[in-house]
Amino acid sequence: MTLTQRLVLYGTCAVALMNSVGLLVLLVQQNQQQGRLERTEARLTEVEQSSVVEFIQEVPRGAAGLRASAGGEQPQYQYQYSRNKRSEEMEKELKQEMQEIHLEEGKEFSEQEVSQEVGEETEKKMKHKHRHSQRYHKTQVQDDMMMMMTYSMVPLPGADGMPGQNGTDGIPGVNGTPGADGKRGKRPPGEKGEPGEKGARGEPGPPGETSQPSNDVIIECLIKSLINPRNVTKMESTFGTWMKDTAQLNDERIWVAEHFSRVVKEYQSIASFQSNTSDVVDVRKFYQGCGHTVHNGSLYYHIAGTSSIAFHFHTKSLRTLSIDHALHHNLAYLLHNSKTYFKLAADENGLWLIFASSMDESIMVAQLDQKTFSVTSYINTTYPRTKAGNAFIACGVLYVTDTKDSRVTFAFDLLKGKPVNMTFDLRSPGGVLAMLSYSPKDRHLYVWDQGYVRLYVVHF
Incomplete structure (x- = not known):
């Protein structure tokens, strides 16, 4: 390389x-x-x-x-x-x-x-x-x-602020409707005490004097006056009776019985009575006079020409009760101005019958038992029928007018069996006062006066 x-x-x-x-x-x-x-x-x-x-x-x-x-x-x-x-x-x-x-x-x-x-x-x-x-x-x-x-930019929550001042009171509201009245309380009875020792018998006293009229009856049951009279309507007949049930509170019907008939007119209210719109009820027997009454769903009336009064149910049943030693014919009337032999009345104590005794022609009063339809007691007032113009019973007291029917001149306590010193004006004299009856349901006096039917408020 x-x-x-x-x-x-x-x-x-x-x-x-x-x-x-x-x-x-x-x-x-x-x-x-x-x-x-x-x-x-x-x-x-x-x-x-x-x-x-x-x-x-x-x-x-x-x-x-x-x-x-x-x-x-x-x-x-x-x-x-x-x-x-x-x-x-x-x-x-x-x-x-x-x-x-x-x-x-x-x-x-x-x-x-x-x-x-x-x-x-x-x-x-x-x-x-x-x-x-x-x-x-x-x-x-x-x-x-x-x-x-x-x-780093996230905001922090702020601190709570100071509380504000309290506001002023508002305007008070309208008062509500008052509540219903409560029931009245009852105080419980106390324990029964031990009986005391029997006292010594006293010496008999001197014989008493002849009884005189007194006012020792309960003051609340004595009539002081009749106030606020008012006319209801005008009738064609001079003699007759107009009635409401004296015991049933919710019954506003009116019955009218003219002198000597066997039918009764039934009105549903005061308005129908004033407009003369009625039903006719046959009571099966002829009645006489102006002394009838309707009590607790039944009509009590005098059977013409007899000494009997009738108990008429709305079921058309009929019961009679004969009254012994009672004037019932020959024009010997208990109440001459109204051509009445038997006067029936109802008050706070029940059902009563006023008639004249055939023995001495004094005014008698009988208390009746509604259930058995019988007489429980007789009371002789010793007041002569010839001095009476009309009569009615209120709160256990019999009131009798003079022959002109202008004043109440006699009163008798039926519960105590003695007269009461009581007189007061009733109406101006003149004309025919055919009927005078008291109703304990409304404490009114029902009157048939010179063909007019009227109402008076009874002031005790």
Whole structure:
């Protein structure tokens, strides 16, 4: 081999050796750069996590500081300032490391220019790889910085404000409707005491004097006056009776019985009575006079020409009760002005019958049992029938008018069996007072006076 050939061979080997050394140096630098990039990535991750943790930890402290400062804004600014300062320091560190990376890349590119002889293919691959790594790290750094800036800009919650002042009272509302009256309480009875010792029997007293009229009856049951008279309607007949049920509270029907008939007119209300709209009820027997009454769903009336009164149910059943020793014919009327032999009445104590005794022609009163339709007791008032114009019973007291029916001139306590000193004006004299009856249901006096039916309020 010639010297020239040897020199060429040695030169080629030297070039190959230099290329190999350069490639080896490039691989070592690439590994170092890769390690530095990995450390940078770890650092960025650590910075990101520490920022998030610090932010989470600082938020409660900031809120507590806000509350401690009673609404001041200084703790929030200090906290934001410290976080911004730390962010700036971290950004400087990142910039410094990026500059070092760029320097290394520049150095790397300069060495690559020296070793271009390694081959174009290897150089292109290395440049492409470094550009891709550069773009990746720039994008990563920008994303990390944007994340940190986002965390640093998160607003903190404001402190609670001071409570406001209480408002003024509003206008009171309208009073509600009063409630219904409650039931009246009852005091429970006390324990029964032990009976006392029996006293000694006293000496008999002197005989009493003849009884005189008195007022020792219950004051509430004595009529003081009749007030607020009013006309209801005008009737065609002079003699008759108009009635409401004296016991059934919800029954507003009106019955009319004109003198000497066997039918009764039934009106559903005061309005139908005033408009003369009625039904006709056949009571099966002729009645006489103006002394009838309706009590507890039944009509009580005097059967004409007999000494009997009838108990007529609305079921059309009929019962009779004969009254012994009663005047009932030959125009010997109990109440001459109304052509009445028997006067039936109802008050707070039940059902009564007024008639004249055939023995002495005095006024008698019988108390009736409604269930058995019988007489439970007879009371002789000793008042002569010839002095009576009309009569009615209220609260256990019999009231009798004079023959002109202008004043009440006699009263008798039926419960105690003795007269009561009581007189009061009733009406102006003149005309025919055919009917006078008291109703305990509404405490009104029902009157048939000169063809007019009237109502009086009874004032006890």
